[in-house]
Amino acid sequence: MFNHRFKSVFPALLATYSFLNIQILEGDRLYQAELESSRLFYIILILCYAVWFANWAIEKYLASRFDKYHPLLVQFFSSLIAVSAISLLSVFSTGLLFGEPFSYSWPNLLLTTGFAFRINLFLNCVNAIYFFSRKLKEKAVEAEKLHTLNMAAKLESLNSQINPHFFFNNLSALSALIHEDVNAADAYLQKLSVIYRYILSNKDKELVSLKEELEFLKNYLDLLIIRFEDSLTFKMDVDESCKSAFLPPAVLQLLVENVVKHNYFTISEPLEVEIKSDCNKIKITNKIQAKEVVEDSTGIGLRNISDRYKFLGSSIHITAKADYFEVELPLIKTYEDSNNRRRTISSQEN
Numbered sequence: 001m002f003n004h005r006f007k008s009v010f011p012a013l014l015a016t017y018s019f020l021n022i023q024i025l026e027g028d029r030l031y032q033a034e035l036e037s038s039r040l041f042y043i044i045l046i047l048c049y050a051v052w053f054a055n056w057a058i059e060k061y062l063a064s065r066f067d068k069y070h071p072l073l074v075q076f077f078s079s080l081i082a083v084s085a086i087s088l089l090s091v092f093s094t095g096l097l098f099g100e101p102f103s104y105s106w107p108n109l110l111l112t113t114g115f116a117f118r119i120n121l122f123l124n125c126v127n128a129i130y131f132f133s134r135k136l137k138e139k140a141v142e143a144e145k146l147h148t149l150n151m152a153a154k155l156e157s158l159n160s161q162i163n164p165h166f167f168f169n170n171l172s173a174l175s176a177l178i179h180e181d182v183n184a185a186d187a188y189l190q191k192l193s194v195i196y197r198y199i200l201s202n203k204d205k206e207l208v209s210l211k212e213e214l215e216f217l218k219n220y221l222d223l224l225i226i227r228f229e230d231s232l233t234f235k236m237d238v239d240e241s242c243k244s245a246f247l248p249p250a251v252l253q254l255l256v257e258n259v260v261k262h263n264y265f266t267i268s269e270p271l272e273v274e275i276k277s278d279c280n281k282i283k284i285t286n287k288i289q290a291k292e293v294v295e296d297s298t299g300i301g302l303r304n305i306s307d308r309y310k311f312l313g314s315s316i317h318i319t320a321k322a323d324y325f326e327v328e329l330p331l332i333k334t335y336e337d338s339n340n341r342r343r344t345i346s347s348q349e350n
Helices: 010-024 027-031 037-066 071-098 106-180 182-202 210-231 251-262 300-311 335-349
Strands: 232-237 271-277 281-287 317-320 324-330
Touching: 010 037, 010 106, 037 071, 037 106, 071 106, 106 182, 106 210, 182 210, 210 232, 210 251, 210 271, 251 271, 251 281, 251 300, 251 324, 300 324
Parallel strands: 232 271
Antiparallel strands: 271 281, 281 324, 317 324
């Protein structure tokens, strides 16, 4: 505290307060004489500056040398010695400069020392409050850094789940296509390389724009059309003005993949998937045509999306009815929205 940028101002304010306090309470009568106000003020002002800068010197040059002891204890006990010396010097110097009633005497020394000690005690109490307040802030910042690192590690872990999951699923599909249609397999491989490049370039990102995500999704839908032809149809209704919003990367692809995994569809019984947005959220809806035998589930899809939205301080909404299934994802307007939500979640957890 004593090294504060306003260190030249605080002693003057303290001296002014002390002087007014003495004047109002007629404390100058303790000297058993009427004192000139100007002289009294200058004595108080010099004492306040002397006590302040003695503490400043202790804080800057001495406290750090006794790191085995608490800095506040070093500060306080060292200041007692310094203030005693200042009081003694003050009484001698004012006696020489002003004479009576400031001449050196035991009552004057006690009175001056008492006043200087009171100023010193006040300053050290304020310094202790400042010290512990700063430590609390430092701990809060450190805790926030650790929490951010922890959350970033969790996000990286969640994102890393997508790559092998997506890659192996599509390698299996490619393997089947090679035996059925070489030209289709080649087209599939070309699309797959574009899609995988997108996943790799965005794997460390928290958010991507809806425009980027929809372009990626269209490439993925092309893969599905190569595999399933007219048995799958997609209806997309997203206004251009909504595409500047953000969402976690690859979440739409995971949802469409989830639809394909859990439903049957043929050319005679095609499955329609609707993707619709109102700029606040985006919905993926499909009619339920449940498979009799469902593929083994890794649980990565919906759980991964839900966890990533929780990381961003938001949540997804799932509606499962008898005839349709719908997942609603919030759209995030800006990166700042994401940071604010995450800070809110962080403060609730702490």
